[in-house]
Amino acid sequence: MKILLLGKNGQVGWELQRSLLPLGEVVALDRASAPLCGDLLRPEALAETVRALAPDVIVNAAAYTAVDKAESEPDAARTINAEAVAVLAREAKALGAWLVHYSTDYVFDGGGEQPWQEDQATGPLSVYGQTKLEGEQQIAASGVKHLIFRTSWVYAARGGNFAKTMLRLAQERDKLAVIDDQWGAPTGADLIADVTAHALRTAMASGDDLSGIYHLVAGGETTWNRYARFVLETARKINPALNLTAQEVQAVDTSAFPTPARRPHNSRLNTHKLQQRFALDLPDWQTGVQRMLQEIL
Numbered sequence: 673m674k675i676l677l678l679g680k681n682g683q684v685g686w687e688l689q690r691s692l693l694p695l696g697e698v699v700a701l702d703r704a705s706a707p708l709c710g711d712l713l714r715p716e717a718l719a720e721t722v723r724a725l726a727p728d729v730i731v732n733a734a735a736y737t738a739v740d741k742a743e744s745e746p747d748a749a750r751t752i753n754a755e756a757v758a759v760l761a762r763e764a765k766a767l768g769a770w771l772v773h774y775s776t777d778y779v780f781d782g783g784g785e786q787p788w789q790e791d792q793a794t795g796p797l798s799v800y801g802q803t804k805l806e807g808e809q810q811i812a813a814s815g816v817k818h819l820i821f822r823t824s825w826v827y828a829a830r831g832g833n834f835a836k837t838m839l840r841l842a843q844e845r846d847k848l849a850v851i852d853d854q855w856g857a858p859t860g861a862d863l864i865a866d867v868t869a870h871a872l873r874t875a876m877a878s879g880d881d882l883s884g885i886y887h888l889v890a891g892g893e894t895t896w897n898r899y900a901r902f903v904l905e906t907a908r909k910i911n912p913a914l915n916l917t918a919q920e921v922q923a924v925d926t927s928a929f930p931t932p933a934r935r936p937h938n939s940r941l942n943t944h945k946l947q948q949r950f951a952l953d954l955p956d957w958q959t960g961v962q963r964m965l966q967e968i969l
């Protein structure tokens with residue numbers, strides 16, 4: 673089996689290079705790859721690469737993920753998160769290949785307090801969320817066999833993420849102020865990659881019955897504030913010599929921390945469908961965060 677992996681150097685892409693290896697030959701590209709094109713800002717060059725490689729599976733881990741910046745760069749966000757995805761779906765469909773893709777909790781408007789199910793109405797609050805939703809819709813409309821994993825609050829030992837931002841700020845400041853009224857689940861890129869490999873293997877063995885959208889997040893729930901406090905407490909235990917000067921992580925409302933992009937209050941995702949269809953048990957979010965901190969500290 674031949675797998676084309678796009679976005680190989682992102683948090684999820686990096687972990688996928690390891691997880692996908694047992695499934696077959698992995699051709700892993702990033703935006704700078706040449707002569708093959710892995711640049712999602714050049715959708716038609718990307719299409720030529722797909723036709724030249726004729727993979728059995730395309731795994732797209734590339735995305736425009738700068739949530740605030742997307743508000744002032746909607747065209748680039750849309751080309752990468754939606755137009756290029758439509759081209760990948762079209763080419764995969766023509767080849768009879770599977771398309772694996774990732775989406776986000778930010779497709780929802782964040783109302784209520786219940787975990788969102790896959791079939792509930794979306795309502796993105798930001799350009800990033802809107803363009804990711806358009807990507808999902810393009811895949812569904814193409815008729816390609818697909819797995820779309822909606823995940824949230826991704827972290828990894830490699831790459832930039834909220835946990836690492838908190839560690840950096842806690843070394844620079846005496847006090848942090850972090851939002852305590854947005855709820856979700858931090859999810860490790862290694863978990864996402866491992867579940868992807870398992871689900872892909874299962875789905876390919878069962879025809880196209882398992883094609884669809886799945887919510888894939890770690891178990892439990894927290895707020896950004898509680899997550900930040902957990903990161904700093906755990907970091908202090910792992911490495912007491914670490915110079916974390918911030919003694920307090922002040923809990924603030926969303927209104928006290930204005931950002932260019934609006935973010936959902938309720939980012940909880942219900943994972944029953946994924947766990948049931950693929951016979952999976954997802955670990956609590958704390959387990960993976962601890963492991964990542966052990967690794968980087």
Ligand SMILES: NC(=O)C1=CN([C@@H]2O[C@H](COP(=O)(O)OP(=O)(O)OC[C@H]3O[C@@H](n4cnc5c(N)ncnc54)[C@H](OP(=O)(O)O)[C@@H]3O)[C@@H](O)[C@H]2O)C=CC1
Nearest residue numbers: 681682683684703711712713734735737774776823825826
């Ligand atoms: N990060 C998160 O918190 C969440 C992520 N997701 C989704 O999960 C998926 C993986 O995200 P994650 O690994 O965390 O994101 P990262 O930001 O870590 O990685 C995204 C990758 O996409 C690449 N990329 C950006 N623009 C292009 C382009 N024009 N052509 C090719 N590659 C490009 C980046 O390359 P470069 O470094 O060169 O810019 C980077 O390697 C995405 O679909 C994202 O929307 C969903 C929920 C939460």
Ligand SMILES: Cc1cn([C@H]2C[C@H](O)[C@@H](COP(=O)(O)OP(=O)(O)O[C@H]3O[C@@H](C)C(=O)[C@@H](O)[C@H]3O)O2)c(=O)[nH]c1=O
Nearest residue numbers: 737739776777823824825826834849850851896929935
């Ligand atoms: C840095 C910082 C952020 N915040 C808040 C802002 C925001 O509501 C929240 C997280 O901020 P960040 O900008 O780090 O995270 P953000 O870029 O919003 O993270 C999102 O990325 C995309 C790609 C996704 O798909 C989402 O699931 C989610 O992970 O924390 C504070 O309250 N205090 C701070 O000092």
